[in-house]
Amino acid sequence: MLELLRAGPGRVQRLLIETGREFPAIAALAAEAEVPIELVERELHEDLVGPGLARGVLAVADPPRSWDFDDLLEREDGPRTRRGHRLIVVCDGIVDPHNLGAVIRSAEFFGAAGVVWARDRSAPLSPAAVRASAGASERVALSQVTNLSRVLERAKQSGDWWVIGTVVDAGAALRELAVDPPGQMLLVLGSEQRGLRRLTRERCDFLVTIERAGSLGSLNVSAAAAVALATLG
Template identity: 40%
Template structure:
């Protein structure tokens, strides 16, 4: 790691046109992948096992590591939890709906997708994508508009899962739903008012789970277009769950059923 003032500092900060990843775990997850990385920036004086592994992986891949003044990192960072570590990488690949279905076919599995309908809180969107990747989903669908952008906050909230989970960004969610239905994918919306409990649905089928924002829920048009609606029964007085918690309940039920079907 250099001890001189970095090229990034001389240029006045990270360059535009790159994916900026912030935080030790997200940067480490980035380096564990084969995604192209231009450089890693670390605040001077940062130590610990996570930083040591990060530096080792960067060097093994021949990625420049630059040590800069902590004030520079704070100035460049776009999230509060950057932990003194940034990385500049190539933009995330662009995916189409069919790419997500092809990924499921390549695994020999029925598709399991997540449709994020107007989730505008980047922390919630990132947490949903993290959950989807952990549950073995084949991809996610996110609208171009009326959604949190897939930037540093979403990437960090996903704990780096965004580097592994393909995300198709679409201009029209209703049309995307129709395309999936045409290809035999059941579109199932999470709806607190639904009569069918989530664990009564057969998640071993090709499924696209629709999740909405915490305030509004799934938009009415998508609720009408969905093939089924399912609810998570609640025992307490609170009327709803955080969307990422709901995603965990539903997706891991899908994973449980699919594993049971292989037993």
């Protein structure tokens, strides 16, 4: 909530605060942005977000800006990684909103220029995803596209971007690519169960694997995202 009021106060129509609860920092930012506050009963919060999910304050707000994919590719003034690269995270069929939110959080933390995912068969930017992003959904550019494989092909045809897909096995070692990574990268993460789809794999210039020392077969997709972003960035 604090990040929403700091980064996008113009989107907030009003705040609903549970009767008997106080949030001084939030109230101060709301007053500064002239956002009205309504006191409501807890039952209304639970009706809106679900039992057990209410935390005392809700925002009624317009959705964040949805970036056009081509605008993300052409954006020169966006964030860069610590080594100065431009990197966009692409989610191929992530269906758990908590995973989506965690990926968005890692993307912002490591300086990614944006996060892209398909509108269909993917988790939406729901309240659960926003909460899991810990405010990052207000700080990083987000783009939902109709056809993921088509936009990846378009990025490749531009000649400026390299598409890097993450796979559990049989890819090149991630650390080897990280020695001298491309200056502009699309980092593609597969779904929780199936990984990258066939058409998505075919659009990748490189397939990389996070090397493991233990016996578990793979990382959770959000953990894999953090490792790959830290290594490539």
